[in-house]
Amino acid sequence: xxxxxxxxxxxxxxxxxxxxxxxxxSSLLVRTAQAASGAKVLVKVFLRGGADGLNLCAPYGDxxxxxxxxxxxxxRPGQAGGVVNLDGYFGMHPEFAPLEPFFRDGRLAFVHxxxxxxxxxxxxxxQDFQESGTPGDKQTPTGWLDRAIAQIPGKEVTQAxxxxxxxxxxxxxxxxxxxxxTLSSFDLRARNWRAEAETLxxxxxxxxxxxxxxxxxxxxxxxxxxxxxxxxxxxxxxxxPNGNTGNALRQAAGLIKNGVGxxxxxxxVSGAFDTHSNQLNGNINDYRPLGQALxxxxxxxxxxxxxxxxxxxxxxxxxxxxxxxxxxxxxTGYAMLVLGGRVRGGRVLGRWPGLSSSQxxxxxxLAATTDFRDVFQEVARAQFGISASLFxxxxxxxxxxxx
Amino acid sequence: xxxxETLGPRVALHLLNRAGYGPRPGEIAGVLDRGPTKWVxxxxxxxxxPELDSRLAAYNTLGYSTSQVLGLYNADNRTIGTILDHFxxxxxxxxxxxxxxxxxxxxxxxxxxxxxxxxxxxxxxxISSYERDAxxxxxxxxxxxxxxxxxxxxxxxxxxxxxxxTVPRTQGGRQVGGINENHGRELLExxxxxxxxxxxxxxxxxxxxxxxxxxxDNVGQTGNYVYRPATHDDGSKQVFGLxxxxxxxxxDVERLLDHLAVHPATARFVSKRLAQRFVADDxxxxxxxxxxxxxxxxxxxxxxxxxxxxxxxxxxxxxxGTGKPxxxxxxxxxxxxxxxxxxxxxxxxxxxxxxxxxxxxxxxxPTGYSNRGxxxxxxxxxxxxxxxxxxxxxxxVAGVSxxxxxxxxxxxxxPESPASxxxxxxxxxxxxxxxxxxLAAAGRVTTSSGVSVSARVAGLLLAGPEMQVR
Numbered sequence: 001x002x003x004x005x006x007x008x009x010x011x012x013x014x015x016x017x018x019x020x021x022x023x024x025x026s027s028l029l030v031r032t033a034q035a036a037s038g039a040k041v042l043v044k045v046f047l048r049g050g051a052d053g054l055n056l057c058a059p060y061g062d063x064x065x066x067x068x069x070x071x072x073x074x075x076r077p078g079q080a081g082g083v084v085n086l087d088g089y090f091g092m093h094p095e096f097a098p099l100e101p102f103f104r105d106g107r108l109a110f111v112h113x114x115x116x117x118x119x120x121x122x123x124x125x126x127q128d129f130q131e132s133g134t135p136g137d138k139q140t141p142t143g144w145l146d147r148a149i150a151q152i153p154g155k156e157v158t159q160a161x162x163x164x165x166x167x168x169x170x171x172x173x174x175x176x177x178x179x180x181x182t183l184s185s186f187d188l189r190a191r192n193w194r195a196e197a198e199t200l201x202x203x204x205x206x207x208x209x210x211x212x213x214x215x216x217x218x219x220x221x222x223x224x225x226x227x228x229x230x231x232x233x234x235x236x237x238x239x240x241p242n243g244n245t246g247n248a249l250r251q252a253a254g255l256i257k258n259g260v261g262x263x264x265x266x267x268x269v270s271g272a273f274d275t276h277s278n279q280l281n282g283n284i285n286d287y288r289p290l291g292q293a294l295x296x297x298x299x300x301x302x303x304x305x306x307x308x309x310x311x312x313x314x315x316x317x318x319x320x321x322x323x324x325x326x327x328x329x330x331x332t333g334y335a336m337l338v339l340g341g342r343v344r345g346g347r348v349l350g351r352w353p354g355l356s357s358s359q360x361x362x363x364x365x366l367a368a369t370t371d372f373r374d375v376f377q378e379v380a381r382a383q384f385g386i387s388a389s390l391f392x393x394x395x396x397x398x399x400x401x402x403x
Numbered sequence: 404x405x406x407x408e409t410l411g412p413r414v415a416l417h418l419l420n421r422a423g424y425g426p427r428p429g430e431i432a433g434v435l436d437r438g439p440t441k442w443v444x445x446x447x448x449x450x451x452x453p454e455l456d457s458r459l460a461a462y463n464t465l466g467y468s469t470s471q472v473l474g475l476y477n478a479d480n481r482t483i484g485t486i487l488d489h490f491x492x493x494x495x496x497x498x499x500x501x502x503x504x505x506x507x508x509x510x511x512x513x514x515x516x517x518x519x520x521x522x523x524x525x526x527x528x529x530i531s532s533y534e535r536d537a538x539x540x541x542x543x544x545x546x547x548x549x550x551x552x553x554x555x556x557x558x559x560x561x562x563x564x565x566x567x568x569t570v571p572r573t574q575g576g577r578q579v580g581g582i583n584e585n586h587g588r589e590l591l592e593x594x595x596x597x598x599x600x601x602x603x604x605x606x607x608x609x610x611x612x613x614x615x616x617x618x619x620d621n622v623g624q625t626g627n628y629v630y631r632p633a634t635h636d637d638g639s640k641q642v643f644g645l646x647x648x649x650x651x652x653x654x655d656v657e658r659l660l661d662h663l664a665v666h667p668a669t670a671r672f673v674s675k676r677l678a679q680r681f682v683a684d685d686x687x688x689x690x691x692x693x694x695x696x697x698x699x700x701x702x703x704x705x706x707x708x709x710x711x712x713x714x715x716x717x718x719x720x721x722x723x724g725t726g727k728p729x730x731x732x733x734x735x736x737x738x739x740x741x742x743x744x745x746x747x748x749x750x751x752x753x754x755x756x757x758x759x760x761x762x763x764x765x766x767x768x769p770t771g772y773s774n775r776g777x778x779x780x781x782x783x784x785x786x787x788x789x790x791x792x793x794x795x796x797x798x799x800v801a802g803v804s805x806x807x808x809x810x811x812x813x814x815x816x817x818p819e820s821p822a823s824x825x826x827x828x829x830x831x832x833x834x835x836x837x838x839x840x841x842l843a844a845a846g847r848v849t850t851s852s853g854v855s856v857s858a859r860v861a862g863l864l865l866a867g868p869e870m871q872v873r
Contacts, residue, residue, distance in 0.1 A: 049768065121588070121607075122598050124770050157782070165760030166773070167781050179781030181760065186783075189790040190797075190862070192853030197793065200844040200863055207840030208868040210725050211780055216868060219782040219789075270767050276564040276585040324581025325567035330588070362604070 040383040041256055043265045043310035044145065044170065045245075045294075046131075047286075049273035050123060051314040052328055053335030054366060055283055057110045057348060061089035064355035070322045072279050086110070090348045095287035098295035102339060107298065107305065109345040109402050111375055113333040113353050115368020116316065119361075121330035123274070126315035131169035133373055133391040140392065144373075145264055146173030147390050148380050156261040157221045163248035164268035171266060178222050181244075183251050186226045198223075229258045238300035241292040245269050249297040256304055263384070273314065277325035298339060306341030309379050309403055317366050320355055331365035336375060338402050342382070349400040374399050409835045411435050416834030417722035420873035421681050422446055422713065423504025425737030428813050428831045443713045447543065447706060449503035458496050458746075462489035469529040469557060469626035476528060477624070483527060490531045491763050495749035495756075498736045509542035509709070510534065511732075512680050514764075516673075517553035517594060518771035519562040521764035525622050526558050530764060533558035546673065546703035547664035550594065554586075554660060557619045557628050563589055563769065566618035568611055569634035580634065587611030589769045591643070595663040597672035602643045609642040613655040670698035676774060677708065682718050683727060684775040690717040726872025728776030731759025733873060734788050738865050739803060741832040742795050743810050748802030755800075758787040776872070789866040796862035797854050807861045818857035822846040825860050833869060841867050 059065045060076045060083055074093065075082035083091025084100055090110065092099070102108040118135030120126045129135040133144035149160050150173075160177045162168050171177045180186070190197035198220065205216030231254030238253075240246035248267045255262040271286035294312075298305055317334035333353070338345070353359050353367040361367040373391045378399025380386045389395055415434035419426040422443065434442050459465065464472070464486045475482040501507045514534055521530050537556040541549035553559055560566045563586035571581040587610035592598045616635030620627045630653045640647040640655065645662040647655055663669055674694035678686030690712075697711040698704075712718060721727070729737060735755045739746060746752060756763060760779070766772045773779070794800050796807055808818040816827025825845035829837045841864065848859040864870065 121604065122592050123768060124592075125598055162781075165784075166778050177781070178783075180783035181758075182783075186786065188786070188793070190793045190854070193849075193851065193859060196849060196851075197859070197863065197866075200847060201789065201866060204838075204841045204844045204863065204867045207838055210868075211777060212726075212728060212868045212871045215780045215782060215785050216871075219785040222782045223786070272767075274585075274768070276583055277567050323583050324569055324571060324579075325564060325583050327564070327567075327583070329584040 039259075039261075039263060039307065041263055041265065041308045042145075042148070042379060042383045043252060043267065043308060045267045045269060045290075045310060045312040046127075046168070046170075047273045047290075047312065047314040048123075048127065048268060048270045049314070050126070050316045050318055050330055051273040051286075051334065052275060052279065052283070052318040052331075053112065053114075053314075053333060054317065054320065055279070056093055056287070056337070057086070057112055057335040058083050058091050058093070059089060059112075059352070059355065060091045062355050068320045068322070068355060072322050072326055072328070087348055093283060093287050093291075095284055096291040096294075098291050099298075099339075102295070102298055103346055106346040107339060107341055107343055109338045109343050110348045111336040111338060111370060111400055111402060112348055112350045113366055113369040114313075114336050114350060114372050114375060115333040115370070116372060119332060121316065121332075123315060123330070128169055130313070130315050130372060132172075133376065134393065137393075142173030143168070143170040144376060144390050145170040145266065146175045146177075148384065148386060149175045149264055151386050151388075152263050152384055154261050154263070156225065157218045158225050158255065158260045158262050160264045160266075161252070161255060161262055162266040162268070163244075163251065164266065168266055168268060176218050178218070180222075182247060183226055183231060183254075187223055225260055229260050231255070232257055234296065234300045236299050236302050238296040239292075240296040240300075241289040243289050243293075245289050246293040246296065249293045250300070253297050253300040256301060256308065275318065275327045276323065276329060277327040279322075279327045282327075294337075294339060303341070305339075309338065309340035309343060309383055311339075311375070311379060312337040313372065317368075319364055320360050320366055321364070332361045333366035333368040336372075338375075338379070340403070343403055344401060349402055370400055371396070375402065379403055412830075412834035413836055414439060414719070414722050416836060417719075418442065419504070420737070421718070421721070423508060424498050424733060425740050425873065426832050426834075427740045428743045428810050431831070431834050443505075443710075446503065446505035447710055447713075449506040449543075452502045455497065455501050458500055459493055462493050464489045465493055465531065465535070467531065469532045470624075472528045472531070473624055473626050486531065487521070487527065490534075491753055492749045494763055495736070495752050496746055498732075499739050499744065499746045499752075505709075506542065510539050512677070512774075513542050513549060514538050515766070515771035515774075516676060517549075517559065518766055518769055519558045519764075520767050522767075523562055525561040525619070525626065529556075529558040529561070529626055532556070541705075543706040543709065545664075546669070546698070546705055547660065549705070550660055550664050551657070554590065554594070554656070555617055555628055557626055560586070560618055560628070561622065565614050566622070568615050568618075570612075570615050570636035572634070582608060582611050582615070582636075584608060584611045586614050590614070590663070593769055593771075595672070596643070596666050596668035600643075600666075600668035600672070605641075606643045609640045610659060612636040612638070612640055613642060613647070613659045616653070617656060664703055665699065667695070667699060670695040670703070673703075674698055674708065677712055678717075679774045681712055682715075682721055683724070684777055687717050690715055726869075728780050728871055729873050730772065730776070730779045731761035731784055731788070732756050732763070734871065735759060735791055737873070738788075738792050738795055738870065739805070741865060741870070742805035742807065742861065743813075744795065744800075744803045744805040746803050751800050751802055755787060755791040759784045759791075780871075785871075788871065792865035792870065793862040796858045796865055798858070807857045808855075810861065811857045818855070819850075821848045821856055821860055824857045825864065828861055828864050833864070837864065837867075837869055841869060 058074045066073045077085035132140040134140040157176045162179045205213045240250040252265045272282040275282045318328035318331040351369040374397045377396035382403035415431045537552035564583045565586035568583035569580035588607045616631045620629040639649045675691045701707040811818045811824045811827045814827025814831040817823040845860045
């Protein structure tokens with residue numbers, strides 16, 4: 001790793017000098033909150049494991065879909081367990097039914113046949129390439145979201161939040177990130193001597209110039225921000241499902257409503273998307289809480305959804321044909337879901353490559369006709385006004401018109 | 404600047420941190436008495452550990468076969484909770500208390516290399532057998548043997564769907580079954596030659612064909628390995644430089660494993676992962692090459708490769724570096740050990756490990772948990788680590804008793820004096836590596852109310868930056 005740690009130290013140090021750990025005057029925080037209201041937010045939801053685009057957004061109008069998929073094809077709209085019709089040709093997975101109103105009112109779109117031109121059917125490589133944004137190059141020291149937030153003013157640790165158990169590759173780099181599985185009870189537990197423990201531990205971590213020291217100071221900064229702005233309850237009757245995805249999106253909505261300067265949120269979803277076997281059951285178990293959580297998120301935010309673009313993505317699609325175990329193996333093109341008040345929704349975007357043998361990539365996978373970087377850049381441009389390429393060695397095209 | 408007084412303890416601390424889960428009080432002196440080289444030699448020949456055996460005696464299901472576990476579960480489905488509790492608790496107790504620390508670290512490393520996921524259906528019932536029968540006996544054996552045991556254990560065959568990987572065939576006029584690439588791909592990518600070895604999609608399919616027919620006799624009842632000739636693809640195969648004629652049957656997979664186990668790409672891939680775990684996140688190329696030569700020269704003898712690792716200048720040089728950040732598991736266990744903690748009930752320790760982002764045996768993807776320390780640094784995990792350390796020192800982790808006053812007295816310190824207590828803890832479990840800033844901070848604790856001086860001092864030092872690295 002070769003990013004400039006000293007720069008990060010400097011920025012963190014500067015932030016501490018201005019705010020003072022544990023002593024942020026409330027007026028300063030109020031100003032931060034005011035400045036943040038109306039600020040645009042990008043949310044990336046990553047379905048880890050290679051989510052099958054052909055059953056997420058099924059081309060039920062293409063008879064090849066039924067030939068290829070056999071027993072794991074989703075029935076046509078109106079049949080038992082059938083897809084939710086989108087445009088007369090594509091239908092979304094029935095567990096996404098709670099999202100139908102947002103598609104109908106134009107705030108939800110799908111982009112189909114998205115992918116990675118530098119093919120990798122390895123989970124790890126494909127995830128790495130997608131999150132670094134440099135397919136084929138494993139040496140890129142930063143993630144694409146780190147490069148994006150470097151161009152956004154403000155250095156609060158809550159500016160970039162990741163609901164995951166580890167720092168995700170998209171955020172790798174010098175910008176501070178709050179990585180958390182949950183933000184509730186985010187406080188030091190030292191009964192009777194909490195203030196003393198915080199002061200002394202802070203002095204210990206301040207003396208450590210390595211990433212360990214930096215992380216320690218970010219922790220105290222996050223504690224102090226979050227203690228002063230606890231997550232508000234869901235609004236507008238939004239009801240989040242139990243589980244990691246629902247919890248993460250509930251807290252993401254809370255951060256956005258709180259105005260603590262959050263500009264990017266990453267939600268890691270580690271379900272059973274790697275459906276090598278018994279795919280129909282696996283998809284239901286994963287898509288049910290996902291559909292409910294996304295619908296709750298959109299409901300909860302109300303008018304603030306106008307400031308948000310949420311995109312659901314994965315590392316690769318899956319084989320077009322069903323395998324020997326009622327599942328599918330690692331493939332290429334996949335489907336993205338894009339949700340937000342200013343999304344040009346109600347449509348399935350992207351160029352559909354078709355499913356005949358000659359149209360499949362290597363006679364096996366849905367081909368990728370839209371480079372994922374075009375969509376990522378399009379969203380970053382709309383939300384943050386970033387026009388310079390976020391992807392070294394690549395000039396993104398105009399995008400697919402999703403925002 | 405190291406001096407003769409600090410050099411030895413620093414080196415001993417380094418060894419205990421890397422070859423084990425960190426020092427218990429007195430162990431730094433023990434390594435110095437014995438001599439670091441001798442200590443490593445002993446760890447490479449793990450002997451009996453009756454004290455550990457007696458700690459584990461209450462977990463009476465640890466030796467159960469998968470068939471036994473399934474039988475008990477089918478009679479009463481509540482039993483699996485107890486059986487898994489035993490298995491998970493044993494992981495904590497072994498790491499915290501085993502004399503053969505290196506063996507425990509290696510079992511952890513190799514399990515993670517051949518990862519399976521405890522919450523994956525059948526693996527709940529077979530994971531105990533998997534670690535006990537396929538991993539633990541072979542961590543200082545030949546790589547080929549370990550690879551063979553892991554590849555064909557029912558837990559792996561289930562996790563990577565190979566029990567469903569069959570030659571496509573016709574039954575009653577209908578085509579059934581077919582190739583499932585999951586296991587074939589991960590065998591190449593994660594278990595042997597590595598993703599950059601240059602194999603193709605065709606190699607993935609051909610490796611998968613070798614694996615057809617190797618499955619599980621009955622997933623719900625007995626859970627034993629079985630080879631079914633009728634579902635094996637018995638045609639000829641070409642896999643990454645290996646040619647197999649038709650009619651090989653069950654030997655196809657053995658020949659494939661023979662081929663992969665001593666492949667130069669495997670030697671490099673395995674050596675790099677070992678060096679990453681034990682030496683540095685980005686290990687020196689010269690070290691990786693040297694270990695790979697030992698691997699190839701010994702036909703993949705893991706004891707020899709491990710020995711070469713601990714004999715390397717690169718390993719010892721790390722004693723004077725900035726350290727490698729601990730994983731959540733390493734942090735929590737090392738804190739228990741440093742506090743001289745006795746684990747009677749590991750429940751809260753397991754929760755702390757989980758909160759640190761590393762639930763035991765619950766890494767869903769086949770990549771296993773990251774061996775890079777830097778990947779485990781983040782504010783959320785950091786907060787859980789600090790809170791665990793503060794609780795532990797204050798005696799607030801139920802099920803773990805830690806005599807902090809005894810720890811301080813053992814180092815010749817005064818438990819009522821902050822500076823003296825900090826100095827003693829620095830000597831006993833930090834090998835005198837604490838920074839002036841940390842010693843000064845610990846020296847400033849007050850005695851206002853509630854938590855004692857020694858608990859505050861120990862809490863700060865166990866929660867502090869030096870404790871986050873190994």
